[in-house]
Amino acid sequence: MDCSMTSSVLSANYNTILFEFGVTLVTSKILYALLRNVYQPRVFSDLLLGIILAQFRVLSITNAINLVFGKIGGFIFAPYLFALGVEMDPFALLDGLTGDAVVAYAGILSTCILVTIFHTPVMQDKGGIVHELSLRAFLGLAVTLSNTASPVLTRLATDLKIAKTNVGRLAVGAGITSDLVTTLLIALGSMIWRDSDADGTGAGVFRQPVLTAAVLMVVLMSGFVFRAMAEWVDGRNPEGRRMRGFDLSLVALVAGTLCWFSSVLRLDVNMAAFLVGLAFPSEGRVSRLLVSKINFVLSSFVLPLYVAHVCLSLRQTTDDIEVSGLTRHEGLRVYVMQLPFPWWKVFFVTAMGTMGKLVGCAGVGLLQGLGCLEALALGMLLNVKGYFHIYCALAAFEAGIITDKSFMAIIFMVALNVAVTPMVGMGISSWARRSVQWRLMGLQHHNPATELRLVGGLHGPQNVPTLTFLMETLRQGAGNGELACYAVDMVQLTDQTAASIVKGGGFDGVTVVDEEVSEMRKLIGEALDVYQAADRGGDSDKVKVRRLMALSSFPDMHSDICICAEDAMAALILLPFHKTQSLDGTMDTGHFGFRLVNQKVLQLAPCSVGIMVDRGFGKQRPPSMTMSDAPQSTVVVVFIGGADDREALTLASFMCKHPGVRLTALRIVQNSTAQARAKARTSLFESKSRRNIQQPAAVLGQEELQAQADDKFFAEFYRKHVAGNKAMGYLEKHVADGAELVSVLRAMQGEYRLFVVGRGRDRNSVLTEGLEEWAECLELGPVGDILASSDFSTTASVLIVQQYDAKKHYKVIDEEFMPL
Known part of the structure; x- marks a missing residue:
C-alpha cells in the first residue's frame, strides 16, 4: 500500500514536471515568433520569459525547473560549448593578421584596458561588481566583457540582410575571431586557476601542473581520434546517402567520453567540452551534421529551460528565504535578486563593455576606411552578448567570484545588450540602401565595353x-x-x-x-x-x-x-x-x-x-x-x-x-x-x-x-x-x-x-x-x-x-x- 502511494506521488511529480516544461517551451517559441518580427534573437526571448517567470513568481514552475536543472545544470552547457568549438578553427589564429583579426584583437585589448582603468570601483569586497579580490576574477570579468557571441551575431546578420555589406562582413569575421580567442582564454584560465590545495596537504601545488599537462594530452589525443573517426565514418557513408544514425551516435559517444575524462582530471566539464570541440575537425560532413543536430536540440529544448533556470534564481525576497528554512547566509548562494535593484551596476557593466568595443573596434574600423557611423555600428555589433555570457555569470556566482547583485546586473546587461543590437543592424541596413545610387541598370543601358x-x-x-x-x-x-x-x-x-x-x-x-x-x-x-x-x-x-x-x-x-x-x-x-x-x-x-x-x-x-x-x-x-x-x-x-x-x-x-x-x-x-x-x-x-x-x-x-x-x-x-x-x-x-x-x-x-x-x-x-x-x-x-x-x-x-x-x-x- 505504501509502495503504491509512493509510486503514484512520483508519477504525479514527473507528469507535472513534463507539463511545466512543455508550457515553458511552447511559451518560449510563441514569444520568439512574436519578437522575431522585430529581429530579436532567440536568446532575448528566452531571457524575457525567464525574467517574467521570476517577476511573477510562478512557484510550481520554479520548483520544477530548479529541481531538474539544479542536479544537471553543472554540465548542461557542455554540448553548446562543444558545438561552438567544432565550428571554430584554432589554426586560424596562426594565420597572418587579417582585417577581421585586427578588429577583434583591438576590441579585446581596449575592453581589458578599460576594465583595468576602472578596477577600483569594480574590485571591492563590499559594493563592487567583483566580490573576490584576485587576478582570476579581474581577468575573468575583462575577458567575458570582451567576448562576442558569434552565433547570435551571425544569425542577426542573416536576418537583417547585412552579411553582404562591408560592416556586416567585417563584423561577422571579427566576431568569430573574438569569440574563439576569449573563450579559449577562459578555458585555459579554468585550467590554471583550479583548486590547487583542496585537501589542505599542499599536494595540490605539485599535482596541478601534472593534471594540466594530462588535460592537454587528452585534447591533443582527441584531435587524432576525431580525425580518424571522421575518415572512417565518411568512408561508411559516401556523399549522396543519408548518414547512419549509429555512426553519428558513436562519434557523439566518443566525444562525450573524452569530455568526461577531461573532467575527471579536475577540469570543468563545460570548458573541457569546448577544448575537445576545438580538437574536432571543423570541416567535413560529420562535423556539419553533428553541429546541426546539437544546435537544433539545444535551441529547441535545452537552452530555453536553462535560461529560465538561471532567471528563476533571481527574484526571491528575504521572506522566501525564511519560508524555505534557510538562513540569510545560506540563501545568498541560491536567491540573488533582492531589492533594491542595482541599476548602477547594470549600467556600469553595460557601459564598460560597450565603450571598450567602441573604442577599439570603431578606431580600427576608421583606419580601414569605414565611415564614422559605420565604425560605430561595427563596435556595437561586436558587443553583442549571448548564452555564453549567461553561463559565465552563473559559474562566477556559484564560485563566489561575483556578488549576488552583480550576477543579477550581468544578466540584465545581457538582455539589454541583445535587445539593442538588432536596432543597430537595422540602421546599417537602412544606411546600405540609402548609399546605393540608383542607376539605369538593365541590358538596354549596358555599356558594351564593360563587363x-x-x-x-x-x-x-x-x-x-x-x-x-x-x-x-x-x-x-x-x-x-x-x-x-x-x-x-x-x-x-x-x-x-x-x-x-x-x-x-x-x-x-x-x-x-x-x-x-x-x-x-x-x-x-x-x-x-x-x-x-x-x-x-x-x-x-x-x-x-x-x-x-x-x-x-x-x-x-x-x-x-x-x-x-x-x-x-x-x-x-x-x-x-x-x-x-x-x-x-x-x-x-x-x-x-x-x-x-x-x-x-x-x-x-x-x-x-x-x-x-x-x-x-x-x-x-x-x-x-x-x-x-x-x-x-x-x-x-x-x-x-x-x-x-x-x-x-x-x-x-x-x-x-x-x-x-x-x-x-x-x-x-x-x-x-x-x-x-x-x-x-x-x-x-x-x-x-x-x-x-x-x-x-x-x-x-x-x-x-x-x-x-x-x-x-x-x-x-x-x-x-x-x-x-x-x-x-x-x-x-x-x-x-x-x-x-x-x-x-x-x-x-x-x-x-x-x-x-x-x-x-x-x-x-x-x-x-x-x-x-x-x-x-x-x-x-x-x-x-x-x-x-x-x-x-x-x-x-x-x-x-x-x-x-x-x-x-x-x-x-x-x-x-x-x-x-
Missing part, C-alpha cells in the same frame, strides 16, 4: 544547365566576352536550417551545415565548377562565377537577391519559374514560396529581371557541354511593343552574337482589322478628352510615345543585326486580336527551343486585350503566361523579361525630371 554582371537564382542543381547556357550566350554582348555571374542558392530559413547556421567565409558570412542543404549546395558548386573549367578557346578566364546564398524565409528572400544585385551593380536578375515540368511534359502546381519571391523581385528589383520557364532545356545541355560542342539552339524573340519587349530584344541582340545560337526576330503587327479597332479606341479617347477627361488623353499620349520608341528601336535592331546577316532570321506576322496571336505562337512551338518575350507591363496594344482575363500567373504578363501554360508546349522553354523601371524608384512621373 556584364548577372545575378542568377538557383532552386537546386537542376537549374544550373539553363543558367550556364544563358551566361554563355549573353557574355558575347559584353566587352571582350567578359561576364560575372553571382549564383545565388535560394534556401528557405526554417527552424532546422536556423539551428545549423555556423561561421562562414567570403561573401556569404554564414554557412548552413544542414545535410540536405549542404548536399544541394555541393551539387550546384560541382556543376558550376564544370562549366568554368570548360574549354572556350582561351576565354575561360573571362567568365567569373561567384557563389552566394539567400538564406531567408520566402517573404523576405527577395531582399537578399535585390541587395546582391545592388552590390554587384548587375544588369539582369535571372530566376527560375516556380513551376517545374513533370514526367508527362505538363507543368506541376509549383512552389508558392518561390512564386512569392519572383513576384517581389519583379516588383522591387534594382535592374532588369528574367523569369526562366524550363521545359527540358537544361537536361539536353549539361554544364560541361560548350556551345561549340552542342547542337545549334533555335531561339525566337517575340516583339509586340513596350519597354519590356525592347529589353527582350536587347537580350536577343546579345545572344545572336554567339555562333551556337540561331536567332529569329518575330515582330507582331496589327492587320487592318486590328488597326480599325485601335483607331476606334483612339477616337473614343479623344472624345473623352474634349469633355475634360484628362486620363484617357494621358493614356493616348503615352501610347503614341511608346509606338514611336518601338519603331525607332526595332529599326535600329534590324539595321545592326538582321540586315545582311544570313544567320539571323526575321518574321513579321499580321494579326487581328489575341486569339490570332496565340495561334501564331502555337504554330511555332515545334520549331524553337526557347521563346524570349517581354512581360508587357506598359503595353496597351489591342493585340493583347482580354488575355489577362485567362491568365494564371499574372506576374508573367499576358503573353508570357500563355507560353508558360501546360497546354502550350512540352519542349519550348520561355524567358520572360522585364526592363528596369528607373522612374518607379525615383518616384517621378515624367522622364524630364529624372536625376540621371
